[in-house]
Amino acid sequence: MSRPLLDISGLSKHFGGLRAVDGVSFHIQPREILGLLGPNGAGKTVCFNLISGVYKPTAGTIAFDGRRTDGLAPHVIAGLGIGRTFQIVKPFAQLTVLENVLAARGIHRYPHLSKVWSRWRTPAEKREALGLLERVGLAGLAGRRAGLLPLGNLRRLEIARALAVGSKLLLLDESFSGLRHEEIAQLEALIRAIRGDGLSVLLIEHNMRVAMGLCDRLVVLDHGRKLAEGRPAEVRADEAVVEAYLGRKGSAHAA
Amino acid sequence: MSGYLVTLATIIAINAIVASGLNVIVGFAGQISLGHAAFFGIGAYTAALLATQAGWTFWAALPCVIVLTAFVGLLLGIPSLRVREDFLAITTIGINFIVEAVFNNFEFFGGALGIGGIPRVAVFDLKLRGTEFLCLCLAFLAVVIALCGWLTRCWAGLACFALREEETAAASVGVSPVRFKLLAFVIGTAMAGLGGALYAHFMRFISAGDFAFPLSVSLLSMVVVGGIGTLWGPILGAILIGVLPEVFRPLIDYRILFYTTLLLLMIRFQPGGLLGENSAARRVLARILPGGRP
Numbered sequence: 001m002s003r004p005l006l007d008i009s010g011l012s013k014h015f016g017g018l019r020a021v022d023g024v025s026f027h028i029q030p031r032e033i034l035g036l037l038g039p040n041g042a043g044k045t046v047c048f049n050l051i052s053g054v055y056k057p058t059a060g061t062i063a064f065d066g067r068r069t070d071g072l073a074p075h076v077i078a079g080l081g082i083g084r085t086f087q088i089v090k091p092f093a094q095l096t097v098l099e100n101v102l103a104a105r106g107i108h109r110y111p112h113l114s115k116v117w118s119r120w121r122t123p124a125e126k127r128e129a130l131g132l133l134e135r136v137g138l139a140g141l142a143g144r145r146a147g148l149l150p151l152g153n154l155r156r157l158e159i160a161r162a163l164a165v166g167s168k169l170l171l172l173d174e175s176f177s178g179l180r181h182e183e184i185a186q187l188e189a190l191i192r193a194i195r196g197d198g199l200s201v202l203l204i205e206h207n208m209r210v211a212m213g214l215c216d217r218l219v220v221l222d223h224g225r226k227l228a229e230g231r232p233a234e235v236r237a238d239e240a241v242v243e244a245y246l247g248r249k250g251s252a253h254a255a
Numbered sequence: 256m257s258g259y260l261v262t263l264a265t266i267i268a269i270n271a272i273v274a275s276g277l278n279v280i281v282g283f284a285g286q287i288s289l290g291h292a293a294f295f296g297i298g299a300y301t302a303a304l305l306a307t308q309a310g311w312t313f314w315a316a317l318p319c320v321i322v323l324t325a326f327v328g329l330l331l332g333i334p335s336l337r338v339r340e341d342f343l344a345i346t347t348i349g350i351n352f353i354v355e356a357v358f359n360n361f362e363f364f365g366g367a368l369g370i371g372g373i374p375r376v377a378v379f380d381l382k383l384r385g386t387e388f389l390c391l392c393l394a395f396l397a398v399v400i401a402l403c404g405w406l407t408r409c410w411a412g413l414a415c416f417a418l419r420e421e422e423t424a425a426a427s428v429g430v431s432p433v434r435f436k437l438l439a440f441v442i443g444t445a446m447a448g449l450g451g452a453l454y455a456h457f458m459r460f461i462s463a464g465d466f467a468f469p470l471s472v473s474l475l476s477m478v479v480v481g482g483i484g485t486l487w488g489p490i491l492g493a494i495l496i497g498v499l500p501e502v503f504r505p506l507i508d509y510r511i512l513f514y515t516t517l518l519l520l521m522i523r524f525q526p527g528g529l530l531g532e533n534s535a536a537r538r539v540l541a542r543i544l545p546g547g548r549p
Contacts, residue, residue: 052427074426084427092420094532103417106410107429116411165428
């Protein structure tokens with residue numbers, strides 16, 4: 001087996017007494033689509049925030065492309081080639097759709113103070129950004145103010161922005177939620193195409209049909225711990241997973 | 256032009272320089288500052304001390320004034336990395352009061368008597384007075400506007416806009432919040448330093464009260480009324496805030512009433528400022544200049 005692109009080992013994040021993520025280990029191979037599943041509050045988004053540097057882990061290690069990244073700042077981690085979206089969308093609302101993507105295209109300039117003084121509105125940059133918008137199907141709205149877009153379009157805009165940053169790994173946090181049926185099919189095709197380009201994708205998803213159909217492997221979290229890991233068919237058959245989602249058979253508290 | 260009008264225009268030009276600097280911090284990078292008058296004052300006091308104590312010319316002192324003010328701006332910008340929004344506003348107010356108190360109480364800064372006897376600016380042997388000094392201020396204002404315009408077009412500016420809109424998202428696309436917030440503070444306070452140096456050599460007498468908290472509010476009003484985050488907003492704001500008190504002079508007892516009404520009308524009808532997004536002025540401009548973003 002090749003060296004994993006992202007290797008997470010014994011990862012924990014405690015907020016006071018709350019163990020949001022508690023000793024979780026998993027890895028992602030190059031060109032793999034890995035689904036992170038679990039009931040609400042299982043620690044999925046906290047995991048994302050640990051990987052992308054928004055939080056620093058209480059314990060455990062994260063290695064990306066053979067390099068320790070736990071404890072690095074978010075903008076440094078982004079510079080390594082990890083793009084991400086947000087569960088609660090965070091567009092640059094006053095900027096246009098195109099400018100949102102252009103802002104992300106500055107990723108390799110921002111670390112060098114000498115490189116940030118040139119123009120960003122160049123034809124070449126515009127072409128590249130439009131190409132990314134084309135991929136997510138937003139090219140027609142390039143001149144629109146991002147804050148005016150409906151949720152589904154904002155989710156796609158965040159993917160375009162993440163694509164401008166993430167040359168190796170994309171973290172997609174519930175990108176399918178709020179999308180219509182045909183939009184879901186388009187996004188599934190896009191994620192497969194992204195993998196075809198050689199990227200790995202880690203996605204948080206609540207839509208079981210999507211997660212089962214799209215992901216190569218699934219990792220299921222519950223109460224901050226890893227409950228199960230494996231191919232979709234294995235995970236679906238896992239009793240612990242069924243219990244976490246539906247409750248114990250005959251339990252008075254069953255959902 | 257009468258001396259009165261020249262004086263008014265000079266003050267407006269200096270205020271426009273300082274307000275443009277504040278706009279870089281507040282409008283471009285989204286870091287609220289209610290202490291900008293402090294940096295205006297640091298620039299003015301540095302220029303005044305270098306001129307009266309060290310005997311430097313305006314031109315020799317100017318680079319030092321700008322660098323020193325920007326350096327203090329860098330130091331005092333550090334709180335913006337830890338506190339946000341309302342808390343940052345209160346912190347910057349605090350900075351304003353501290354700086355004013357230092358000027359007022361330390362003998363080195365002239366204490367309550369201020370600093371007088373600041374010489375006029377000279378170009379070769381010509382001492383600039385009245386209209387000539389106004390032209391100097393307008394030339395510096397042009398440079399400041401050009402710099403601000405450049406900032407909106409370069410990657411550093413785009414990084415600041417991203418920070419203003421969404422800090423977490425900006426970091427996720429590689430924008431270091433620390434670096435670009437401090438960059439905005441340094442550029443904005445450097446412009447305040449320039450304005451301060453001009454002010455000191457224009458008034459030729461300065462005291463701590465000139466740079467008190469109400470001036471910070473006034474500067475922020477210029478930015479907000481004109482159009483926060485726009486290139487020309489702070490200039491329009493400086494003109495309006497400078498001219499209106501003169502126009503309303505006969506109604507001096509009702510001045511606060513006028514201000515308040517103006518402010519309420521702005522909030523209700525032009526929340527982005529007179530030149531802000533979706534403002535009436537901008538819609539008219541867009542009709543005159545089709546396809547262009549004014």
